[in-house]
Amino acid sequence: MSDATAARLDHDDPLAKHRDLFVGAESSLVYFDGNSLGRPLRVTGERLARFVDGEWGGRLIRGWDERWFDLPLAVGDELARIVLGAGPGQTTVGDSTTVLLYKAMRAALAARPDRSEIVLDRDNFPTDRYLAQGVAEECGVRLRWIEVDTAGGVTAEQLAEAVGPDTALVLLSHVAYRSAWLADMGELTRIAHDAGALVLWDLSHSVGSVPIQLDACEVDLAVGCSYKYLNGGPGSPAFVYVAARHLERFTQPVQGWMGAADPFLMGPDYAPAEGIRRFLSGTPPIVGMLAMQDMLALLDEVGMAAVREKSVALTEYAVQVAGEVLAPAGVGLASPRDPDLRGGHVTLNHPLMREATAALWQRDVIPDYRDPHGLRLGLSPLSTSYDEVRRGVEAVREVLDGLPG
Ligand SMILES: Cc1ncc(COP(=O)(O)O)c(C=O)c1O
Numbered sequence: 001m002s003d004a005t006a007a008r009l010d011h012d013d014p015l016a017k018h019r020d021l022f023v024g025a026e027s028s029l030v031y032f033d034g035n036s037l038g039r040p041l042r043v044t045g046e047r048l049a050r051f052v053d054g055e056w057g058g059r060l061i062r063g064w065d066e067r068w069f070d071l072p073l074a075v076g077d078e079l080a081r082i083v084l085g086a087g088p089g090q091t092t093v094g095d096s097t098t099v100l101l102y103k104a105m106r107a108a109l110a111a112r113p114d115r116s117e118i119v120l121d122r123d124n125f126p127t128d129r130y131l132a133q134g135v136a137e138e139c140g141v142r143l144r145w146i147e148v149d150t151a152g153g154v155t156a157e158q159l160a161e162a163v164g165p166d167t168a169l170v171l172l173s174h175v176a177y178r179s180a181w182l183a184d185m186g187e188l189t190r191i192a193h194d195a196g197a198l199v200l201w202d203l204s205h206s207v208g209s210v211p212i213q214l215d216a217c218e219v220d221l222a223v224g225c226s227y228k229y230l231n232g233g234p235g236s237p238a239f240v241y242v243a244a245r246h247l248e249r250f251t252q253p254v255q256g257w258m259g260a261a262d263p264f265l266m267g268p269d270y271a272p273a274e275g276i277r278r279f280l281s282g283t284p285p286i287v288g289m290l291a292m293q294d295m296l297a298l299l300d301e302v303g304m305a306a307v308r309e310k311s312v313a314l315t316e317y318a319v320q321v322a323g324e325v326l327a328p329a330g331v332g333l334a335s336p337r338d339p340d341l342r343g344g345h346v347t348l349n350h351p352l353m354r355e356a357t358a359a360l361w362q363r364d365v366i367p368d369y370r371d372p373h374g375l376r377l378g379l380s381p382l383s384t385s386y387d388e389v390r391r392g393v394e395a396v397r398e399v400l401d402g403l404p405g
């Protein structure tokens with residue numbers, strides 16, 4: 001595949017104009033890690049400065065009454081409308097993904113007291129698995145593990161076989177962090193529901209890259225991070241979605257004052273707030289919510305269908321160039337070949353990928369490495385170019401050729 005192909009693809013790309021909106025996208029550095037930490041938008045610097053001078057510096061403590069108290073829910077509603085396919089009043093922002101996953105798992109188990117099992121897969125992200133292990137111990141329930149291929153993900157058949165009358169909760173990732181396997185959210189949710197279980201989806205690797213329909217899929221609970229394809233910055237807060245039909249009954253275990261019915265009453269006993277606010281615990285991280293608002297505005301303008309179209313085109317191109325340039329050097333594809341089964345990244349396997357990743361970082365080509373032998377190319381639909389993909393894949397070949405091996 002020649003440079004001319006990448007140049008033509010970039011030239012014909014209707015979304016190419018948005019690359020200039022991101023800090024550093026014009027540099028020669030090849031960035032394949034937007035699925036760990038997305039680039040900042042230029043306007044975010046201005047927004048942060050405006051916030052310090054105006055809202056924080058100017059309004060001081062009055063900011064809470066005027067805007068900040070409701071901001072987690074307001075940003076949650078924007079997230080819901082723009083990227084989650086969900087109606088208002090079901091999503092809030094705050095905490096880390098890990099903490100919200102914990103709260104959501106505990107909420108689900110408390111809602112199914114007559115059941116004693118959590119179903120999850122061996123290849124789910126570590127924090128999800130570790131939390132499930134801790135929650136299982138805490139609540140006296142069992143874990144039922146689904147074995148999956150590290151290059152694949154959970155299928156409908158596997159889930160149907162795993163769930164049963166004891167299943168309280170099914171915990172799944174929408175896009176697998178390693179393989180990029182894109183789970184069939186509607187089908188898997190239906191299978192869990194047919195067994196009487198609740199479903200909790202980890203959306204960290206899909207939100208902002210893959211269209212999501214939480215309401216239409218009748219999802220019960222979902223959690224995701226905002227620093228990958230939502231470009232919220234390092235440590236930006238996560239979000240949680242709880243379907244409206246559950247909100248009256250579901251409770252979570254971190255009973256802080258900000259999720260209480262009347263925080264400023266400061267009464268003797270905890271009573272949960274109405275609606276999704278009850279999933280808050282302590283003071284929400286207002287500064288951390290600023291950057292993601294810029295990305296949400298951009299995603300709203302572009303539309304998730306167009307974002308997905310570009311994402312598929314980028315991953316298809318990466319698979320194609322890798323097939324031409326890297327397959328002859330013994331590199332295999334460790335992501336689904338069918339783009340309908342693949343999220344926004346592509347994983348490539350070779351026994352020397354750990355060493356290759358270190359050498360690539362030295363050359364300003366930034367993918368990441370995940371065991372076993374996987375080089376992940378995270379392709380952010382609005383900030384990655386086809387030329388970047390081509391240059392990056394060619395650099396992988398040069399580095400592999402130079403390694404003793
Ligand atoms: C699927 C998934 N869940 C959770 C996390 C992380 O959780 P936290 O934001 O709490 O570090 C990540 C990435 O770090 C992830 O890929």
Ligand SMILES: Nc1c(O)cccc1C(=O)C[C@H](N)C(=O)O
Pocket residue numbers: 035036037177178
């Ligand atoms: N959250 C991260 C962090 O704080 C440091 C380094 C990487 C991350 C990540 O997001 C890793 C990512 N979730 C993954 O899929 O591997």
